[in-house]
Amino acid sequence: MNFLKRGFLSITRKKGKSLILLAVIFILGNLIAGAISIQQATGNVEKNIKERLGAAATVELDYEELDTLSDEEWESIEFEDIDIELIKKIGELSYVKYYDYSMATHLGSESMESYQGDNEDEDFVSMGPSMDFMLKGINYAPVIDFEEQKGKLIDGRVFTQEEIDNGTSVAIISKKLAEKNNLHVGDTFTLENAVYDYDDETGDEELITSRDVVLEIIGLFEPQSIKENEGDSSDHGMIDFMNIEYQNTVYVSNEIVASENKFNWEEYSKVDEEFAEMIEEEEGSFEYYTPMFVLNSPEDTDAFVEEVTPLLPEFYTVISAADQYDSISGSMESMSKLSKYVLIVAVIATVLITGLVVLLFLRDRKRELGIYLSLGERRGRVVGQVLIEVMVVAFIGITISLFSGNLLAGQISDTLMKADDKNSSFEDVIYYSEIQTDLTTEDVLDSYEVNLNSSYIIGFYVIGLLTILISTVIPLIYIVRLNPKKILM
Amino acid sequence: MILEAKDLSYYYQDGEQRRYILKDTSISFEKGKFYTILGQSGSGKTTLLSLLSALDSPHGGAVMFKEEDIKKIGYERYRRNNVGIIFQSYNLIPTFTALENVLVPMSITENEIPEDTKNVAYNLLDYIGIVKSKADRPVNKLSGGEQQRVAIARALATNVELILADEPTGNLDEEMEQEIIDIFKRLAHEHEKCVIVVTHSNEIALQSDQAFHLRKGVLSSYE
Numbered sequence: 001m002n003f004l005k006r007g008f009l010s011i012t013r014k015k016g017k018s019l020i021l022l023a024v025i026f027i028l029g030n031l032i033a034g035a036i037s038i039q040q041a042t043g044n045v046e047k048n049i050k051e052r053l054g055a056a057a058t059v060e061l062d063y064e065e066l067d068t069l070s071d072e073e074w075e076s077i078e079f080e081d082i083d084i085e086l087i088k089k090i091g092e093l094s095y096v097k098y099y100d101y102s103m104a105t106h107l108g109s110e111s112m113e114s115y116q117g118d119n120e121d122e123d124f125v126s127m128g129p130s131m132d133f134m135l136k137g138i139n140y141a142p143v144i145d146f147e148e149q150k151g152k153l154i155d156g157r158v159f160t161q162e163e164i165d166n167g168t169s170v171a172i173i174s175k176k177l178a179e180k181n182n183l184h185v186g187d188t189f190t191l192e193n194a195v196y197d198y199d200d201e202t203g204d205e206e207l208i209t210s211r212d213v214v215l216e217i218i219g220l221f222e223p224q225s226i227k228e229n230e231g232d233s234s235d236h237g238m239i240d241f242m243n244i245e246y247q248n249t250v251y252v253s254n255e256i257v258a259s260e261n262k263f264n265w266e267e268y269s270k271v272d273e274e275f276a277e278m279i280e281e282e283e284g285s286f287e288y289y290t291p292m293f294v295l296n297s298p299e300d301t302d303a304f305v306e307e308v309t310p311l312l313p314e315f316y317t318v319i320s321a322a323d324q325y326d327s328i329s330g331s332m333e334s335m336s337k338l339s340k341y342v343l344i345v346a347v348i349a350t351v352l353i354t355g356l357v358v359l360l361f362l363r364d365r366k367r368e369l370g371i372y373l374s375l376g377e378r379r380g381r382v383v384g385q386v387l388i389e390v391m392v393v394a395f396i397g398i399t400i401s402l403f404s405g406n407l408l409a410g411q412i413s414d415t416l417m418k419a420d421d422k423n424s425s426f427e428d429v430i431y432y433s434e435i436q437t438d439l440t441t442e443d444v445l446d447s448y449e450v451n452l453n454s455s456y457i458i459g460f461y462v463i464g465l466l467t468i469l470i471s472t473v474i475p476l477i478y479i480v481r482l483n484p485k486k487i488l489m
Numbered sequence: 490m491i492l493e494a495k496d497l498s499y500y501y502q503d504g505e506q507r508r509y510i511l512k513d514t515s516i517s518f519e520k521g522k523f524y525t526i527l528g529q530s531g532s533g534k535t536t537l538l539s540l541l542s543a544l545d546s547p548h549g550g551a552v553m554f555k556e557e558d559i560k561k562i563g564y565e566r567y568r569r570n571n572v573g574i575i576f577q578s579y580n581l582i583p584t585f586t587a588l589e590n591v592l593v594p595m596s597i598t599e600n601e602i603p604e605d606t607k608n609v610a611y612n613l614l615d616y617i618g619i620v621k622s623k624a625d626r627p628v629n630k631l632s633g634g635e636q637q638r639v640a641i642a643r644a645l646a647t648n649v650e651l652i653l654a655d656e657p658t659g660n661l662d663e664e665m666e667q668e669i670i671d672i673f674k675r676l677a678h679e680h681e682k683c684v685i686v687v688t689h690s691n692e693i694a695l696q697s698d699q700a701f702h703l704r705k706g707v708l709s710s711y712e
Contacts, residue, residue, distance in 0.1 A: 001592040013584040376569025
């Protein structure tokens with residue numbers, strides 16, 4: 001009749017009390033299980049979505065901060081550019097897997113048609129001279145967009161470092177653009193760098209000069225992450241725009257973009273003295289690069305931001321892909337917060353309620369515990385016996401509530417999210433930035449899944465049993481500290 | 490000498506004042522004898538018993554078991570291996586059967602107990618007057634006298650030499666009282682146990698081998 005057997009006998013001989021304890025633990029266990037389920041599900045969504053968003057980061061002007069400036073402050077601001085040296089310095093940080101810096105410009109073409117979507121019958125009204133092609137300069141020869149699965153090279157090859165360094169007239173264009181113009185790898189196409197003068201009064205533009213930019217196609221790509229239009233959604237207009245923009249992107253070396261910008265600005269400065277003076281003052285202003293850093297892991301983002309921020313000139317900030325999550329995860333965040341509070345309240349309530357129930361039961365059993373002590377039983381074993389009794393009942397209660405709480409959490413979060421989605425679907429905004437995402441609130445909600453996984457099960461048992469343990473040990477210690485005479489005589 | 494109390498003191502702190510229950514009380518006991526300690530309510534006899542059985546610790550003096558301070562032995566270990574205690578209100582575990590109540594101390598003691606503990610417990614209960622059919626009943630289904638017999642069997646279960654009883658017949662009728670006293674006498678005289686009974690009954694005191702009288706914390710021989 002050791003203390004283990006005594007414990008099991010107590011459970012079976014006092015069925016009523018064991019059932020009351022089981023019911024209390026089951027009810028409170030459901031609260032804890034529900035809260036943990038939602039916590040884990042929201043945590044997984046954040047992890048999954050951030051993984052899908054990738055681990056890219058860039059440095060941009062902090063428009064939020066600039067918005068807060070007064071007119072006087074605006075006048076006195078002198079913006080510094082992000083120079084290549086700084087980009088290289090940041091790129092050397094241990095968090096960075098690879099990096100690139102890019103300069104872009106828009107060019108038109110008389111000989112080539114731009115891609116305007118699969119629905120050719122849609123009318124696109126073009127205002128002013130057509131500049132449909134984005135010449136995107138790069139310095140990282142394997143093309144960072146391909147490495148990050150924004151696009152995929154489906155024909156030909158990427159650049160060589162020599163082509164990048166020398167500014168060789170080679171380009172990679174989208175498959176759809178190539179198909180539209182019956183172009184293939186090895187063919188050449190011509191873009192037009194046209195310089196216009198604008199009449200401020202009439203708004204008319206006049207062609208000053210132009211030059212052809214002849215490029216040889218070395219590769220074709222296909223967009224990967226931008227989804228096809230499906231159904232109606234507030235986000236799809238933006239996604240169409242992003243898709244068309246990307247299909248008309250022409251990858252070239254930064255050298256080519258810089259050269260075309262220089263030509264454009266130099267020619268324009270011939271007809272605009274003010275512009276000429278400005279260009280003269282700002283030496284090297286043909287070159288304005290947007291950096292792109294791909295980090296080893298999305299988890300490095302915070303450390304990267306912390307390390308990079310002090311290196312940046314005033315009014316610049318680090319924008320990371322993870323920031324995009326924050327703009328589309330409203331309902332998830334609120335549910336995560338809610339479940340956190342529910343978990344805290346449930347744990348406190350469990351400690352208090354179970355503690356009180358156990359204390360009431362122990363008051364009844366005070367004499368029994370005194371008897372064990374009077375027989376010379378070790379205090380540790382007396383505590384152990386009661387703990388075993390409570391923990392066995394708790395284990396059963398927690399195991400049942402593990403499943404029911406999980407089901408409950410699934411139902412509740414489903415209802416909450418549907419309601420939230422209805423309320424917030426018109427507020428979804430995808431900011432246009434160097435780091436673009438086609439992920440929407442719907443994607444976030446779709447990837448939310450309450451399920452039973454090992455980390456949830458382990459987490460729940462640990463939290464549940466620990467809570468019961470604390471609520472049992474406290475009143476138990478109070479009793480076994482008494483000497484047997486005080487209890488029995 | 491199996492048990493000796495040396496200059497025992499015990500008091501309650503009443504504000505700044507100490508109210509002594511026992512003061513420099515000394516007494517010794519031998520094996521094979523049936524002792525009684527007689528006294529009125531509040532005389533300190535239960536306190537003395539609780540100190541002799543290590544249910545409580547004295548504020549002064551020492552209790553020696555076979556010339557070793559029980560504090561040194563360890564109060565828990567002393568209770569576990571050297572003493573069997575019988576209470577006025579039996580103090581049995583109500584959800585357990587009589588047999589299970591006797592088995593409990595057998596699993597706690599470090600003394601050598603025959604492996605077949607169940608049989609030993611049945612025999613012990615039978616010796617005390619509890620037949621097998623009653624031994625398998627929950628103790629709260631037994632009469633007061635039967636419960637006290639179970640308590641005696643429990644005290645004997647660990648094969649100890651020292652049996653201490655606090656008013657063991659206080660809740661029993663006269664006939665049952667005599668049966669219990671006879672058991673104590675048998676244990677002392679036939680089994681060489683040292684049986685110490687605290688009581689307020691002159692009848693019991695007169696049947697013991699040696700009786701002491703405790704009055705206001707002072708012990709004297711009872712004639």
